[in-house]
Amino acid sequence: TTIPRICEEAGVSRSTFFHYFKSKNAILADYRFGFADRLEEFADTLPSDLTGKEKVRRLLQFDVRQNLEGGAMLRQSIISSLDDNPEFRGSHDRTFERVPPLYARVLRESNPQVSEEYCEKVALLITRLYWMIWQSCILMRDPYDFEQELMDSLDMVWDGFGLK
Template identity: 25%
Template sequence: MARTIAKDHDQKRDQILQSAAKIFATEGFDRASMAKLAKECGISKANIYHYYDSKDAILFDILDSYLSDLRDLILATDVEGLDPEDRLRRVIRDVLRAYQGSDYEHQVQLNALSALPEDQQDRMRAYQRDMVRYLSDCIRAAAPQVFGDDRAKLRAVTMSVFGMLNWYYMWNGGAGPQARDAYATLVADLTLRGLPGI
């Protein structure tokens, strides 16, 4: 007889992922153990194995869930009717807003992605490329005369914008929506006003 899935299966799974993201981010993926994860979750080690057969599987699920959701959120930014500059401003704002509440997951992405097998890393990088391409298209549309066919320059500007947004995450992770929106405006102003100069 097949084992039935508990009604709170998804809730417990999410709890495991959130707790594991905290442990992986604060203690490092290599130093984390299933026993530590169980303690952080407040459940037995055997119960964790009911959901995941290894911490590698947990790491994959953390990053796959986080990056696919982040990608979907950013690519779904409502830019209808906006001119190219306002579109870029909206996307920058929404990227920074999307980071809110995901500090541990973001840290795990930065520090533990390389622990995944190559094929799984490729999947995560595909999510990242989708986001980079989307922001890159917005930047090009806001100043097409600056880039021409210079893909290297466009990539450098795009990654610089992401760098500014990631800096804010690293140093102001607990900031609320108003502070994030103000910083997003600053990044957009620096980008849009700086583009003609390059």
């Protein structure tokens, strides 16, 4: 699509568009980076009586729904991020800065007997697992396999974590 078409659909002028975004890719970057904000907000709504595993499962499911509902726009943003695009460079780093600490916090709250360092390592593993399955299912296969693949993988590795 074109910037004039985006402006027309959004009901804004080109100058307003360029006030907020320097390019079409900047829209995709903003869209993509907003996921972590929404995930953090959702985490705060989870019932406190859930186990850490159930909380992480719900966080992953929420994230999956956000990604799948994003459709082609999100898939394109991820494909663009895999290229050497300066607007997306470091996006994985930014994601890994925010999401694993959120999972670690959830795990630590549900497992006070386990060290913070262990919860951080498990959280990083879960985040990496998510990205590996995301890339294989969304970019290379049917996107509707993604949630089931992720949940099956989480179940397979969870018993080895020793967490609730």
